[in-house]
Amino acid sequence: MRHDPPSRPPRGPRPPGESRPWDRSGVRSRQERFSERTAQVQRPRDDDSLHEHQHEHEHDANHALRERRSAELRLYGLNAIQAVFSRRPQAIRKLYLAEARIPALQPLLKWCVANRVGYRVVDELDLHKLAASSHHEGIVADVLREEPQPMSSWLRDLPAGPQCAIWLDGVGNPHNFGAILRSAAHFGIAAILLPKHSTLALSGAAARVAEGGAEAVPLVRMGRSDNAIAQLRSAGFTLAATVVQGGSDAFRTELPQRLVYVLGAEGEGMDRELAQACDLRLSIPGSGLVESLNVASAAAVLLAAWRAKR
Structure with a gap:
């Protein structure tokens, strides 16, 4: 004699007070959902986001450098720099000079020391490069530009x-x-x-x-x-x-x-x-x-x- 398994009762509204066992294989608990959200928040940026952030940082740094350079003017030539020193010494930001110029520039060098303005003794080739010219006369300076x-x-x-x-x-x-x-x-x-x-x-x-x-x-x-x-x-x-x-x-x-x-x-x-x-x-x-x-x-x-x- 064959006994068929009892048929599964149809789903429908549960009578009051009656509980039904649930298959939880496709259901996430509250703790599981919380853990997943936390992992998404803490997940590091992908490569594209990191690259974009780095690009923005570099852009800001380059912009600041361009602004600083546009505010400064690289001068060379003895009379040009001596004129700045005589009229507005506070505009001088940095000084480069040949060793042979040290005796003639003592007042300027003493002012640089007293006001913490950096100066450096360099060779002739470096002065050529700094001035982008051979007509530097042994001295190059970065000074603040005076706007019209x-x-x-x-x-x-x-x-x-x-x-x-x-x-x-x-x-x-x-x-x-x-x-x-x-x-x-x-x-x-x-x-x-x-x-x-x-x-x-x-x-x-x-x-x-x-x-x-x-x-x-x-x-x-x-x-x-x-x-x-x-x-x-x-x-x-x-x-x-x-x-x-x-x-x-x-x-x-x-x-x-x-x-x-x-x-x-x-x-x-x-x-x-x-x-x-x-x-x-x-x-x-x-x-x-x-x-x-x-x-x-x-x-x-x-x-x-x-x-x-x-």
Whole structure:
């Protein structure tokens, strides 16, 4: 006689008070769920996350380094660095020099020691590398960059009486810029005026060519050209566009007490609209054997012409 196993009762709502055994093979306990969540929280980042975190850290460090470097300027040349020491010694951050320069630089070295500014005696090859030039004259320094001042601040503090300034429109060659700064310092010029979007800035090469003139002549950042012209005229300045041909003789023209020479780029010359907006157009007469002087030489001649009439 065959006995069939009893059939499993159908599932349905349990009567009150009745319990039913459960198959727990697919069910996680509260402790198991808690342990799994804890493991997920404590699990280390995967390689991509670690790489991303490291990349962000490196980006921040590089950004800080770029900011520090942009705030500093590497100068070289004896007169350029001595000028910084004389006018704003607190701007000096680090100094490198040849051993032969030690006797002549005793005041600067004593100041460095007293103010905990590091200096190092290095050989000639190291100075070449630091300056990226052979014209270092035995000394290289990292100094804080002095940013151009706003036009309004410069005009506010400008003394009354005769004043001359140079507006550089598109000039970019650092050696020409340095030569202009040297001439401007020699003739006691009030400022170099830089257009709003000009990328021209003092470099080590320009400062060396200026032979200390970079510390003597302020750089002034203008706003929009039409506003700058209006501000200058309100302060009593006459603007003179310098042109190769077609201008009045710079030596024979009566030059005003307060004058701004507007000098154009080395190759392209001055912006046409800017030239038309000026009050005077001046040319430097010559033999005609060459087309013109370069911008730095022209600046020196024009500044001398203005100074001669004072």
